[in-house]
């Protein structure tokens with residue numbers, strides 16, 4: 502029971518496939534107490550299911566598009582855990598669907614870019630602002646989820662690549678800003694996983710197939726593997742780690758040209 506008596510706020514559960522579901526599962530397994538959040542009534546019932554499964558203390562509304570919603574949420578967190586929290590998990594990403602389809606230059610719009618950056622990047626800073634005092638009381642930490650598309654180009658990821666690059670920079674700036682208060686800030690860069698956020702993405706299946714051919718482990722990763730890495734970064738075992746982007750991607754990011762790709766061009 503690595504996290505007995507510790508308290509975490511987990512955002513981003515939308516289904517049993519959500520990465521946040523697996524993170525909440527891992528935290529609960531290690532004895533942590535949880536508050537889970539949802540953005541709107543459509544998703545609330547899924548979060549209620551998770552709350553039951555993981556014996557969560559509370560389920561709170563938190564739409565990160567709204568400062569009022571974030572403030573109201575953390576007012577409740579403060580009421581429940583007024584003497585501090587040990588961590589906040591940000592597992593939120595969104596861009597309008599039309600942004601994630603086709604040629605980057607043509608598909609990207611001012612409005613689409615604004616929404617992608619607001620919901621997928623600024624929201625992490627907004628949560629840090631709201632949680633700062635409570636985190637400082639217990640040497641807490643923040644964790645977010647990012648993707649390789651922030652560094653190198655993948656078809657259709659488009660403006661989300663820009664937003665994830667911005668999110669990763671925010672991890673470093675927040676780590677320095679909050680380090681003096683004993684608060685750590687990290688990210689996990691996860692390999693592709695079939696979740697709701699992957700549904701409707703053109704040729705996601707193909708992306709999974711190619712990823713497992715390039716990755717050193719020759720397979721894709723699971724939500725549980727991200728949950729376990731999250732557990733580590735949120736735990737006292739990671740007390741010396743901040744501003745870090747940790748890859749949980751079966752090694753995919755370390756390979757430029759795989760043996761498999763060589764054979765594609767010249768089969769033998």
Ligand code: NAD
Pocket residue numbers: 512513514515516518519520521539540544563564565566591592593594595620646647648649690691692693694695696697698699
């Ligand atoms: P998911 O669809 O299960 O989770 C995305 C979450 O964002 C949902 O719970 C949704 O409710 C939430 N959300 C969207 N708008 C919101 C708002 N305004 N306020 C509050 N919450 C809002 O998909 P997922 O794959 O578990 O995504 C979680 C995170 O992991 C995202 O940041 C995503 O970019 C990242 N990630 C996913 C993959 C992948 O392949 N699935 C890989 C690397 C990183």
Ligand code: 0WE
Pocket residue numbers: 594595596597598601647648655656657658659661692693694697698699700701702708
């Ligand atoms: O960050 C993500 C998901 C990003 C995402 C997905 C959606 C689909 C539904 C953001 N906004 C929306 N909006 C919707 O309406 N991932 C890392 C998963 C993902 O998405 C891709 C990927 C991968 C991997 C899009 C194109 C290419 C690869």
